[in-house]
Amino acid sequence: MAEQTMTRREFLKFSAKMAALATLTVNGGFSAMAYALEDDDSVGLKWHKAPCRFCGTGCGTLVGVRGGRVVAVQGDRFAPVNKGLLCAKGYHAGAALYGEDRLKHPMIRRGGKLQQATWEEAIDLIATKIMADPGKFAIYGSGQWTIPEGYTAMKFLKGGLKSNEIDPNARLCMASAVTGFITTFGVDEPSGCYDDLDVCDTVICWGNNWAEMHPILYSRFIDRKQKGDKIQMIDLATRQTRTTLAADHYLEFQPQTDMMIANGICHLLIKRGSYDKKFVESRVRFKADDKQTITFDQYVNFLEAYDPATVTKMSGISLKQLDLLADIFSDPNHKVVSLWCMGMNQHTRGTAINNLVYNVHLLSGKIGKPGSTPFSLTGQPAACGTCREVGTLAHALPGGRHVKNAEDREDAERIWNLKPGTINSKPGHHTVAMFKAFVAGELTGMWVQVTNPGQSIPNLNANFKKKNQFLVVSDVYPTATTQLADVVLPSAMWVEKNGIYGNSERRTHQWFKMIDPPGEARDDVWQMFAVAHRMFENGFDGMKDKDGKFILSVKDEKGQEIEAWKWDNFKSHNIDKPLFEEYRQFTTKKHKDLAPYDEYVRTRGLRWPVVQDKNGVWQETRIRFAEGEDPYVPRGEGIAFYMDKEKDNRANIWARPYEAPPEVPDKEFPFWLCTGRVLEHWHTGSMTRRVKQLHNANPYAYVELNPEDAQSLGIQDKEKVRITSRRGSIELPVLLNGRSIPQKGSIFVPFFDESKLINLVTLDAYCPISKEPDYKKCAVKLERV
Amino acid sequence: MRRVKICSILIVLYILLSIGLFVQRQLSAGEDHTLKKIIQTEQIYDEDRRATLRAFYTAPPVIPHEIESEDARRCLECHQQVTRLDDGRVSMQTPHPQLTNCMQCHVGGSTDSFDQSQSNWSGLVEPDRGDRWFTVSPPTVPHRIYLRENCLSCHGPENPDTRLRTTHPQRTSCLQCHVPEYQAQF
Numbered sequence: 027m028a029e030q031t032m033t034r035r036e037f038l039k040f041s042a043k044m045a046a047l048a049t050l051t052v053n054g055g056f057s058a059m060a061y062a063l064e065d066d067d068s069v070g071l072k073w074h075k076a077p078c079r080f081c082g083t084g085c086g087t088l089v090g091v092r093g094g095r096v097v098a099v100q101g102d103r104f105a106p107v108n109k110g111l112l113c114a115k116g117y118h119a120g121a122a123l124y125g126e127d128r129l130k131h132p133m134i135r136r137g138g139k140l141q142q143a144t145w146e147e148a149i150d151l152i153a154t155k156i157m158a159d160p161g162k163f164a165i166y167g168s169g170q171w172t173i174p175e176g177y178t179a180m181k182f183l184k185g186g187l188k189s190n191e192i193d194p195n196a197r198l199c200m201a202s203a204v205t206g207f208i209t210t211f212g213v214d215e216p217s218g219c220y221d222d223l224d225v226c227d228t229v230i231c232w233g234n235n236w237a238e239m240h241p242i243l244y245s246r247f248i249d250r251k252q253k254g255d256k257i258q259m260i261d262l263a264t265r266q267t268r269t270t271l272a273a274d275h276y277l278e279f280q281p282q283t284d285m286m287i288a289n290g291i292c293h294l295l296i297k298r299g300s301y302d303k304k305f306v307e308s309r310v311r312f313k314a315d316d317k318q319t320i321t322f323d324q325y326v327n328f329l330e331a332y333d334p335a336t337v338t339k340m341s342g343i344s345l346k347q348l349d350l351l352a353d354i355f356s357d358p359n360h361k362v363v364s365l366w367c368m369g370m371n372q373h374t375r376g377t378a379i380n381n382l383v384y385n386v387h388l389l390s391g392k393i394g395k396p397g398s399t400p401f402s403l404t405g406q407p408a409a410c411g412t413c414r415e416v417g418t419l420a421h422a423l424p425g426g427r428h429v430k431n432a433e434d435r436e437d438a439e440r441i442w443n444l445k446p447g448t449i450n451s452k453p454g455h456h457t458v459a460m461f462k463a464f465v466a467g468e469l470t471g472m473w474v475q476v477t478n479p480g481q482s483i484p485n486l487n488a489n490f491k492k493k494n495q496f497l498v499v500s501d502v503y504p505t506a507t508t509q510l511a512d513v514v515l516p517s518a519m520w521v522e523k524n525g526i527y528g529n530s531e532r533r534t535h536q537w538f539k540m541i542d543p544p545g546e547a548r549d550d551v552w553q554m555f556a557v558a559h560r561m562f563e564n565g566f567d568g569m570k571d572k573d574g575k576f577i578l579s580v581k582d583e584k585g586q587e588i589e590a591w592k593w594d595n596f597k598s599h600n601i602d603k604p605l606f607e608e609y610r611q612f613t614t615k616k617h618k619d620l621a622p623y624d625e626y627v628r629t630r631g632l633r634w635p636v637v638q639d640k641n642g643v644w645q646e647t648r649i650r651f652a653e654g655e656d657p658y659v660p661r662g663e664g665i666a667f668y669m670d671k672e673k674d675n676r677a678n679i680w681a682r683p684y685e686a687p688p689e690v691p692d693k694e695f696p697f698w699l700c701t702g703r704v705l706e707h708w709h710t711g712s713m714t715r716r717v718k719q720l721h722n723a724n725p726y727a728y729v730e731l732n733p734e735d736a737q738s739l740g741i742q743d744k745e746k747v748r749i750t751s752r753r754g755s756i757e758l759p760v761l762l763n764g765r766s767i768p769q770k771g772s773i774f775v776p777f778f779d780e781s782k783l784i785n786l787v788t789l790d791a792y793c794p795i796s797k798e799p800d801y802k803k804c805a806v807k808l809e810r811v
Numbered sequence: 812m813r814r815v816k817i818c819s820i821l822i823v824l825y826i827l828l829s830i831g832l833f834v835q836r837q838l839s840a841g842e843d844h845t846l847k848k849i850i851q852t853e854q855i856y857d858e859d860r861r862a863t864l865r866a867f868y869t870a871p872p873v874i875p876h877e878i879e880s881e882d883a884r885r886c887l888e889c890h891q892q893v894t895r896l897d898d899g900r901v902s903m904q905t906p907h908p909q910l911t912n913c914m915q916c917h918v919g920g921s922t923d924s925f926d927q928s929q930s931n932w933s934g935l936v937e938p939d940r941g942d943r944w945f946t947v948s949p950p951t952v953p954h955r956i957y958l959r960e961n962c963l964s965c966h967g968p969e970n971p972d973t974r975l976r977t978t979h980p981q982r983t984s985c986l987q988c989h990v991p992e993y994q995a996q997f
Contacts, residue, residue: 071935090935098867098935103957110957111910114918117870124932241915252909268914271882706918717932718925719866719873723918725925765881 082404084529125716130545169406206380218399233369290337302391361397411528425612480506535631867934873920
């Protein structure tokens with residue numbers, strides 16, 4: 027690998043570049059370096075900024091590029107999210123591009139086998155299939171879609187096919203957080219930000235193992251102890267994890283009883299009279315489960331059922347532990363951040379438990395102040411930016427709009443220059459329903475991009491199979507999904523394309539393409555452009571705007587049509603910029619204002635709403651709804667929930683009762699099954715399992731048991747067991763006293779391993795409001811094999 | 812009689828000494844159990860390993876031994892200071908003890924189940940030594956200082972990789988003579 031070795035001279039040049047880069051950045055300028063994309067070996071190594079491709083934390087990386095290849099990744103010290111540090115996935119993100127089996131050519135299934143095809147053939151076939159039945163063709167996308175990718179898919183489907191059959195994998199991930207935010211605050215996404223972790227006194231993890239899932243944020247908080255800060259972490263969980271090891275208190279509760287605990291804290295706050303009376307009077311409204319507004323007394327009456335004796339009995343936490351939580355929320359000077367992710371979202375009462383945690387913070391007034399906030403963490407790098415803000419959901423339109431709302435549809439038709447009435451007012455299928463409809467043949471075609479439902483959909487035996495249905499998959503590696511595909515399209519990945527992501531704290535951040543994708547791989551945006559234009563050429567009316575022009579037309583800065591459906595044109599232009607500028611028009615209605623594209627080029631991301639101040643400077647917002655922080659809060663209001671649907675600046679406290687999960691362990695299936703992620707692997711492992719260091723660290727799936735359960739079943743460490751539910755079964759080796767220790771009566775299995783599909787076993791029951799399935803609770807039995 | 816007395820005393824002393832040694836061995840066996848297990852799974856250091864533990868130059872090295880605990884505080888039992896193990900190997904000192912979530916960046920690498928033929932990755936390789944103005948002038952620092960603020964954790968006299976050792980560990984103000992090629996903030 028001689029060509030990879032940097033000579034002394036090159037190294038010095040590179041160092042000089044680094045110095046130049048540093049100077050530029052200090053002066054607030056990045057563009058000169060970031061735009062220098064030519065690959066010249068004599069220049070040597072170049073570093074460009076890009077957000078990490080993996081989780082929703084949104085760390086800034088510097089990607090080292092040399093000879094047209096990524097050769098190193100380091101943490102970006104100017105990125106406010108991670109301040110120079112990365113996790114193992116981030117450091118190795120570059121290696122994830124170079125798996126031997128990268129998809130490099132389009133493939134079409136012929137005679138049962140996937141065979142190499144040309145782009146022309148693939149595009150023709152897809153266009154023909156969609157035109158045959160456009161209303162029954164779905165797009166299943168991803169929280170790893172960039173903003174321009176998600177936006178293009180929306181326009182393609184909702185504008186072009188006049189249907190709403192689009193949903194993202196974020197439905198399996200963030201949907202309950204979205205419905206939780208909307209029902210409580212009238213608008214989606216957290217009001218706080220990561221800065222709160224730097225000044226809070228206590229972090230409460232609600233079923234959240236952030237030591238592994240959001241390690242950068244975890245260490246951002248926990249490393250404060252090294253500096254002598256008096257902080258504590260309370261781990262409220264169903265199993266002991268790495269987070270537990272650093273926690274000051276571990277509160278182990280029975281699955282689903284997080285609902286009891288949240289109501290139990292509110293019960294105590296009211297009994298003690300230690301809730302924030304002034305805040306509750308002026309900023310809160312009470313709602314019954316049936317959406318009717320109720321009085322404070324009615325709410326107090328509802329809470330009677332959640333007395334400490336009942337709550338502790340049901341949940342398994344002690345009175346002392348419940349008191350500890352109540353004490354923290356009773357102290358008006360104590361700054362508390364509540365954190366959660368999949369534990370609360372993948373929950374058959376996901377929306378309700380999100381509401382209940384907001385209740386605790388609203389009753390105690392711990393919101394909108396630095397260091398006090400309920401904060402919902404996201405799993406994917408653009409779950410917020412693309413799925414939630416662009417709104418790639420079966421019911422949504424860009425910028426927090428809804429297809430059922432006539433005014434919202436008109437907005438989209440105006441911006442997209444469509445004939446009035448084009449956009450369909452009937453929401454499409456949400457993810458689980460979409461796959462059920464696809465299996466049943468009610469949907470005849472589907473295009474999957476940037477995700478792997480063949481591994482990640484719950485209850486795979488029932489929800490992932492097909493006969494004559496037409497399946498297109500755009501991906502970078504062969505996966506469980508491409509195995510079933512009729513057409514496989516090779517995609518560009520991460521820094522092989524331009525991109526924009528939006529992370530958990532409302533931060534939108536962009537990067538430039540740094541290297542070419544391998545072989546014939548091409549951008550997902552281009553793939554959609556090409557298919558749409560083929561349909562347009564073939565006379566498909568939907569792909570015409572009201573003037574008969576191509577619906578996905580993109581113009582350059584001089585207003586000239588780029589003809590971006592031609593690959594050469596696409597490659598030679600930055601298509602992200604015009605797409606982003608068009609999308610930006612949608613963002614002001616719900617006060618999620620975004621700055622012009624170039625502002626994101628200049629910075630390491632900005633948190634919306636980004637509004638121009640009177641000097642013309644684009645200012646981001648750290649704390650939403652707080653006077654002096656959020657430009658939409660009028661002077662003198664303090665904290666104003668200005669997106670309140672009843673226009674009274676109030677948030678809703680919901681009287682959500684505890685409900686038992688749909689499937690609980692019984693005699694035949696005596697164990698709870700919980701599934702989840704691990705630090706080294708990204709979701710279904712299709713990228714990280716192709717990186718040596720990450721693969722070796724955690725090569726195969728396993729099942730974790732409580733050691734006492736293992737003893738009573740006579741099961742030894744590393745022994746193989748069969749896990750069976752009412753839906754399916756798999757065999758796995760047992761891991762005892764490993765990374766996590768599940769509570770008695772429960773087991774844990776990670777889902778990254780393609781050869782061991784735990785989703786053959788999981789349940790597809792979902793929250794009735796968010797439609798997000800519960801991967802954390804179903805009943806299984808264990809047998810030695 | 813005198814000889815018998817001396818003999819018995821000697822025998823008693825020998826027995827006592829044996830018991831003492833046995834007890835001591837048992838105790839230390841208990842204490843060192845973890846350490847020994849690590850040593851058994853570990854190979855003796857060689858210079859090339861430095862590179863094989865990393866995906867690319869400046870990447871965080873993987874953990875080259877079995878991990879006995881998920882608790883990062885256990886890592887610091889050996890890595891807070893330079894620690895010499897029984898077999899002569901040296902457990903290196905972390906240059907950034909302020910970061911307490913070790914396994915966030917350093918992942919286990921004790922299993923080797925990865926088929927190298929399945930990857931085309933070739934990362935940045937270690938550069939030469941830092942630049943010098945003339946033969947005996949102090950070389951510059953060829954890497955960024957961030958996360959490596961404690962120079963002696965790698966360049967100290969205990970590092971078994973003799974290439975990296977400083978010849979003058981008594982001079983502790985390293986950056987006084989060795990200037991970083993990177994800007995300090997990188």
